[in-house]
Amino acid sequence: MDCVCSYSKISLPQFRRFSSFNLQSSTLFKKNPLPLMVICRNNHNNNDEKCMFNGLTAPLVPTTETGRLLSVFMQNDKALFNGFVDKELERLDCMKNDALLRSVFSVGTDEAILHRRISEKIKLECRNTVEDIMYMFIVNKFSQIGVHMVPKLSNCICNGRLEIFPRRDYELKSIHSVEVLEMVKEIGWEDMSKSNVKDSWGLTQVQKDQIRHVYGASILYGYFFKSTSLRYHLEQSFVKTYSNISFPRSWLLKQKGVPLSDTESTSVDPVSLNEGKKYDNFRSYVTNLDDEIMIMCSKPKFKEAKSLIEKHCSALFGNESSEEVSTSFASLKRFVLEALAFGTFLWDAEDHVRKFYQLEEF
Numbered sequence: 001m002d003c004v005c006s007y008s009k010i011s012l013p014q015f016r017r018f019s020s021f022n023l024q025s026s027t028l029f030k031k032n033p034l035p036l037m038v039i040c041r042n043n044h045n046n047n048d049e050k051c052m053f054n055g056l057t058a059p060l061v062p063t064t065e066t067g068r069l070l071s072v073f074m075q076n077d078k079a080l081f082n083g084f085v086d087k088e089l090e091r092l093d094c095m096k097n098d099a100l101l102r103s104v105f106s107v108g109t110d111e112a113i114l115h116r117r118i119s120e121k122i123k124l125e126c127r128n129t130v131e132d133i134m135y136m137f138i139v140n141k142f143s144q145i146g147v148h149m150v151p152k153l154s155n156c157i158c159n160g161r162l163e164i165f166p167r168r169d170y171e172l173k174s175i176h177s178v179e180v181l182e183m184v185k186e187i188g189w190e191d192m193s194k195s196n197v198k199d200s201w202g203l204t205q206v207q208k209d210q211i212r213h214v215y216g217a218s219i220l221y222g223y224f225f226k227s228t229s230l231r232y233h234l235e236q237s238f239v240k241t242y243s244n245i246s247f248p249r250s251w252l253l254k255q256k257g258v259p260l261s262d263t264e265s266t267s268v269d270p271v272s273l274n275e276g277k278k279y280d281n282f283r284s285y286v287t288n289l290d291d292e293i294m295i296m297c298s299k300p301k302f303k304e305a306k307s308l309i310e311k312h313c314s315a316l317f318g319n320e321s322s323e324e325v326s327t328s329f330a331s332l333k334r335f336v337l338e339a340l341a342f343g344t345f346l347w348d349a350e351d352h353v354r355k356f357y358q359l360e361e362f
Contacts, residue, residue, distance in 0.1 A: 057148045057149050057150070057151040058135070058139045058142075058149045058151070059149070059150070059151055059152045059312065059315040059316040060135055060311055060312050060315040060316075061315070062132045062135070062136065063128060063132065064125075064128055064129045064132045066088055066129045066132060066133060067129070067132025067133065067135070067136060069084070070084065070085070070132070070133065070136040071136060074136065074139065074140060074143065078140070078143075081140060085133055085136075085137065085352075086356055088129075088133065089130070089133065089353060089356035089357040090356050090357075092126045092129055092130060092357055093126075093356060093357040093358060095122060095126060096122060096123055096126045096358075097358075099115075099118055099119040099122040099123070100119050100123075102115045102118070102119065103115040103116045103118070103119035126357075127303075127304060127360070130304055130353065130357055130359070131304050131307060131308050131311070133353065134304060134305070134308055134346075134349040134350070134353055135308055135311075135312070137345070137348075137349045137352065137353070138342060138345040138346060138348075138349055141341075141345040141348065141349075142341065142345070145171045145172070145174060145175065145341075146168070146171050147168045147171050147172060147338075147341075148168075149338065150164060150316065150334070150335065150338060152315060152316060152318070153208065153316060153317055153318065154318055157325055160324070160325055160326050161203075161325070161326045161327070162325050162326070162327045162331060163327060163328060163330075163331050164331045164334050167330055167331075167333070167334050168334070169333065169334070169337060172334075172337035172338060172340070172341050173337065175341055175344055176225070176340065176344070177229065177282070179281065179282050179283055180225045180229070182283075183225070183283070183286070184221070184336070184340065202328060202329065203326050203327065203328055204326070204327065204328065204329065204332075205324045205325070205326055206324065206325060206327060206332065207321075207322050207323065207324050207325075208317060208321045208322070208323050208324075208325060209320055209321060209322055211317070211325075211332070211335055212313060212316075212317040212320070214332075214335070214336065214339075215313060215316070215317070215335050215336070215338075215339045216309065216313050216339070217339075218335075218336050218339030218340050218343065219309055219313075219339045219340075219342050219343040219346070220298060220299070220343060221339075221340060221343060222339065222340035222341060222342060222343020222344040222345075222346070222347075223298070223299075223300060223343035223344070223346055223347050224297050224298045224343070225340075225343075225344070226343065226344045226347040226348075227297040227298075227347060228282075228285070228286055228289065228297045229282060231293075231297065232279075232282050232285045232286075236279075300346065300350065301350060301359075301361060301362070302350055302354075302359035302360055302361055302362070303359070303360040303361070303362060304350075304353075304359050304360065305346055305349070305350050305359075306362075308346065309346070312342070
């Protein structure tokens, strides 16, 4: 069973045709999130043991001083969180660039090796700190919608039984468009159309590795949908704004992904953007994406983000295991929705961090 550590092997399946698109705006909840409750069944006396989790339940613990400080801000003074993040990213970027310049200017001198090693050490320290910042940024996003993240499964499973409550489905869905949620239903990982309470809470046996694989792939789906939806709205806005402007036909054909002949590549005949790509909705846009754009939108752009996915999933699920746990469809659905949100917030984290700090591209 593949896991997220080899997430590059996970490919996005072909989307089927979807129904109409209705954009739902994100919702921020001012209230404090309820404690996360994990219900464990005791096989000896058939009683349920309830494990309550307050504060930060994120499975990955910050390893740097900056990460630990942000954790404190998250719990005690959220007003300081965003300002500290931006200033710390600027400081790290300056520190990394300064070390790199010293290494470059020292080439050919007796201190070249020393400065190169210092630069490598500072670069590693900066990367670890930035990963902690990105992770706490994601945790803060979950907090804003009133959701506690699922803690380490080793702390949740008791006598082979796992249930998570409250599910917070509404809050986790609120950050996505209705059409994205419909796409998730039809991917086939979970039958979200189940509405019967008995079916939702009926127990099923599932391997931990299976949950891990679906969770990791769902993160990539969340990232993909965030990236493509922004691209779609940007292109639609561009077409509406500049519909009366003409461009060379070769430019338009290139945008449509059509191979150009020698004649077409040199053609300068004007053509309006009204002749460009037209889609009924976001779903039709996604189903018509070419392979190059599909791959570009489906994976994180920076090494820090890829590393963060691997670390988070390893912290959440632990070592790979074929051990089976008894859980319900409702709890499995919670894992998928959380992973989709994580992927969406990861895109936001990348976008915010790179305004202040130069991330490492693949």
